[in-house]
Structures are given as C-alpha cells and as structure tokens.
Amino acid sequence: MQACHTSDLHTHSRASDGTLTPAELVQRAHQQGVQTLALTDHDTLAGLAEARQQAQSLGVHLLTGVEMSCVWQGIGIHIVALLPNQQDLGKLNAHLIPQEAARQQRAQQIAERLARTLAPKPEREALTAQIWQQAQEYAQGTSLGRPHFAQVLCDLGYVTNQRQAFKKYLGSGKVGDVKTNWPSLAEATQGLRAAGTITVLAHPMRYRLTQRKRSHLLQAFQAAGGQGLEIVSGRQEASQTQQLVKEARALGLKMSWGSDFHKPTPWQDVGRFSPLPASITAEESILHWLH
Numbered sequence: 001m002q003a004c005h006t007s008d009l010h011t012h013s014r015a016s017d018g019t020l021t022p023a024e025l026v027q028r029a030h031q032q033g034v035q036t037l038a039l040t041d042h043d044t045l046a047g048l049a050e051a052r053q054q055a056q057s058l059g060v061h062l063l064t065g066v067e068m069s070c071v072w073q074g075i076g077i078h079i080v081a082l083l084p085n086q087q088d089l090g091k092l093n094a095h096l097i098p099q100e101a102a103r104q105q106r107a108q109q110i111a112e113r114l115a116r117t118l119a120p121k122p123e124r125e126a127l128t129a130q131i132w133q134q135a136q137e138y139a140q141g142t143s144l145g146r147p148h149f150a151q152v153l154c155d156l157g158y159v160t161n162q163r164q165a166f167k168k169y170l171g172s173g174k175v176g177d178v179k180t181n182w183p184s185l186a187e188a189t190q191g192l193r194a195a196g197t198i199t200v201l202a203h204p205m206r207y208r209l210t211q212r213k214r215s216h217l218l219q220a221f222q223a224a225g226g227q228g229l230e231i232v233s234g235r236q237e238a239s240q241t242q243q244l245v246k247e248a249r250a251l252g253l254k255m256s257w258g259s260d261f262h263k264p265t266p267w268q269d270v271g272r273f274s275p276l277p278a279s280i281t282a283e284e285s286i287l288h289w290l291h
C-alpha cells in the first residue's frame with residue numbers, strides 16, 4: 001500500500017536520471033499535495049535553481065538536496081544529503097565537483113568501450129565521438145548516465161529498445177558497465193557534513209545486506225558523521241519499515257523518507273510511498289532538524 005504524503009525527501013529530476021524537468025517535478029509534487037519537497041539528484045545541484053523558482057511560485061517548501069554515490073566494502077552506497085535552510089551552497093558544490101568529474105570520466109570510458117565492441121578498428125574513433133556527442137545531447141548538460149547511452153544505442157540501430165541495450169551492452173557485467181571511482185563512505189559522509197548538510201543513508205534495504213552486515217554499515221556511516229536513515233523508500237513491506245525504525249532508534253539516527261521518484265508510472269509518483277509509522281516523534285523526524 002502506498003500513501004499520499006505531504007513531504008517527500010528523496011526525488012530526482014532530469015538534472016540526473018529522472019524524466020521530468022525540475023520545474024515539472026515541483027509542479028507534480030504540488031498537484032500531489034506535497035508541501036515539503038527535497039530535490040536530491042545524483043551528485044549534482046544543477047536542477048535546484050529552476051526547481052526553486054517553480055517552488056516559490058507555487059508555495060512549495062523546497063529543500064536543497066543531493067544523492068551522493070560512494071563505496072563501502074566494495075558495495076555502492078547512496079547518501080542523501082539535505083541542506084538546512086539558510087546554509088549556503090558553495091561548500092556543497094565544491095564537494096560535488098570531483099564527483100561530477102568522475103562521472104564524466106566514466107561516461108567517456110563507456111563510449112570508448114561500446115565503440116570497441118561495435119565497430120572495426122578503423123571506425124572506432126569516429127563511433128566513440130558519435131556516441132559521446134549524441135549521449136551528451138540527450139543528457140542536456142546534466143549528468144551523463146547509462147540511460148543516455150541506451151538511447152543512443154537505440155538510435156544507431158544496435159538495439160531496438162532500452163531494455164535490450166542494458167541486457168546486451170550496459171547492464172551489470174556487460175561491456176558498458178564501467179565502475180566509477182567513487183569516494184569511500186567515510187570520505188563522502190565527512191565531506192557532506194563539512195558542507196553543512198544533514199546526511200541520510202538512502203534506501204537501506206536495497207543493498208540486500210544481512211541484518212548483521214547492515215548493522216555494520218550503519219555503524220560505519222554513523223562513525224563517519226552520518227546522521228539519518230531512510231526508514232521508508234518508495235514501496236516496501238511494513239515489516240521492513242518496522243525493522244528500520246528499530247535500527248534507527250538503536251543508534252539514535254534521525255528518520256527520513258521519500259519516494260525516490262524518477263518518473264511517473266502507475267506504481268510511482270512524487271509523494272507516494274509506504275506509510276510512515278505513527279510512532280515517530282517530532283525529534284526523531286529529520287524535518288525537525290532542517291529548519
């Protein structure tokens with residue numbers, strides 16, 4: 001079951017891998033009854049200015065946020081960082097610059113590796129350039145990711161749809177699955193704290209860890225300065241929510257939540273995610289610490 005919530009603290013726009021423009025996202029949130037919205041694009045603040053303008057005109061309370069990728073024990077982990085009001089963006093932006101560079105480097109590598117697989121040697125350089133250029137056009141100045149390359153592979157006729165592109169070329173273990181040199185969990189968390197944000201471990205159930213391993217992750221996160229835990233991410237079982245609330249309380253982590261919205265589907269929308277437990281107190285809620 002999904003409920004309609006008045007706050008959604010984890011959403012994506014076209015500035016990373018969402019499908020709506022930042023303005024469209026805010027408008028949709030408003031239509032769905034969301035009053036407090038955090039835009040948390042992957043590793044970039046590029047969508048914020050546009051989102052803020054729309055939020056002001058509609059009276060939506062927009063929180064500055066970002067979702068940062070990092071690594072812990074070889075596992076890719078996401079941290080949602082939310083900036084309390086009145087904090088300036090400069091430090092947070094500076095912390096994200098190497099992250100953006102790493103993403104660009106990875107994108108360049110994807111283009112090269114795809115061309116190496118798809119074309120004979122004399123044509124590779126030209127194909128790399130073509131893939132790179134077209135992918136950038138799709139990304140429109142935002143973070144270049146695998147979905148953009150999937151679209152290019154469709155256009156060039158190597159596959160008939162995005163799903164096939166991932167299955168043959170871009171999915172896990174395929175030629176275009178290039179690992180990025182993300183920072184460690186500790187580096188990412190410490191940097192985000194120094195930039196004035198409140199840091200939240202995103203979608204803890206999605207890493208498919210045992211309870212014991214998750215507990216180690218949460219302890220490592222907290223030791224690095226991590227402050228919060230997403231107790232609800234999109235659709236999840238009530239038993240998972242209860243478990244995460246218990247784990248957050250055991251460590252004194254603040255509780256956060258969100259849809260992790262990327263695009264409107266019959267199952268996914270801004271402000272729609274599994275119910276929050278009524279037992280959460282004001283001090284346990286991350287909202288309390290964001291004003």
Ligand SMILES: [Zn+2]
Pocket residue numbers: 067078202203
């Ligand atoms: Zn994520």
Ligand SMILES: [Zn+2]
Pocket residue numbers: 010011012067260
């Ligand atoms: Zn996300």
